[in-house]
Amino acid sequence: MFVEPHIGRSEDHAGKGWIEVVCGSMFSGKTEELIRRLNRALIAKQKVEIFKPKLDTRYDKTQVVSHNQNSIRSTPVDFSEDILLLAATSEVVGIDEAQFFDEELVTVANKLANNGKRVIIAGLDMDFSGKAFGPMPELIAIAEYVTKVHAICARCGGIATYSFRLSTSKSKVLLGEKDKYEPRCRRCFLSGQ
Numbered sequence: 001m002f003v004e005p006h007i008g009r010s011e012d013h014a015g016k017g018w019i020e021v022v023c024g025s026m027f028s029g030k031t032e033e034l035i036r037r038l039n040r041a042l043i044a045k046q047k048v049e050i051f052k053p054k055l056d057t058r059y060d061k062t063q064v065v066s067h068n069q070n071s072i073r074s075t076p077v078d079f080s081e082d083i084l085l086l087a088a089t090s091e092v093v094g095i096d097e098a099q100f101f102d103e104e105l106v107t108v109a110n111k112l113a114n115n116g117k118r119v120i121i122a123g124l125d126m127d128f129s130g131k132a133f134g135p136m137p138e139l140i141a142i143a144e145y146v147t148k149v150h151a152i153c154a155r156c157g158g159i160a161t162y163s164f165r166l167s168t169s170k171s172k173v174l175l176g177e178k179d180k181y182e183p184r185c186r187r188c189f190l191s192g193q
């Protein structure tokens with residue numbers, strides 16, 4: 001389990017920030033892990049702000065909600081640059097569904113961390129076709145800490161790293177839950193239907 005390198009307040013923030021990335025397939029526990037880390041920061045009385053892309057309207061407009069219904073208040077934003085202004089006074093910045101953000105999120109995350117903030121980012125590392133998703137590869141590259149979480153393969157019970165799309169849509173963005181996707185291991189992903 002991820003343990004914070006340190007937590008709590010410090011007067012001298014410059015250069016003391018860092019970036020954490022939590023990645024994996026759908027249902028792998030990314031949002032739960034994000035919420036767990038953010039709740040611990042709240043317990044430490046840190047100023048926490050959470051953001052998600054406005055297009056992710058699945059459960060709630062202003063809550064980040066996990067598949068097992070854990071939730072935390074968040075601010076939906078159109079562009080990653082909006083986060084810079086909105087998080088100006090926060091110590092810890094959480095970002096969910098990072099794969100849907102523009103590439104500018106990489107610069108934004110670096111700026112926040114350079115300004116002394118702890119930045120925790122959760123997102124899908126791969127899309128339905130097994131290709132890298134949005135800004136995730138670069139975010140993984142610049143992060144100090146990367147945690148890859150795994151779901152259970154819906155077909156064989158193995159370790160799932162892929163999000164298999166159940167429909168024939170080829171659109172990169174297709175919001176959905178178990179109606180549209182199932183987590184699969186490499187073998188079951190490759191075997192298709």
Ligand SMILES: Nc1ncnc2c1ncn2[C@@H]1O[C@H](COP(=O)(O)OP(=O)(O)O)[C@@H](O)[C@H]1O
Nearest residue numbers: 025026027028029030031032066067068151152
């Ligand atoms: N096949 C599965 N493997 C693992 N967890 C699953 C599966 N199906 C449903 N879940 C539920 O999903 C939860 C993880 O949800 P969540 O954190 O929202 O995942 P993610 O953000 O990675 O999609 C698990 O704790 C579990 O209750």
Ligand SMILES: Cc1cn([C@H]2C[C@H](O)[C@@H](COP(=O)(O)O)O2)c(=O)[nH]c1=O
Nearest residue numbers: 025026027127128163172173174175176
């Ligand atoms: C694989 C894949 C997923 N999506 C969508 C489906 C869901 O709405 C989110 C992922 O949510 P989770 O918190 O990780 O379960 O992304 C998509 O639009 N395109 C894809 O290829």
Ligand SMILES: [Zn+2]
Nearest residue numbers: 153156185188
């Ligand atoms: Zn499998």
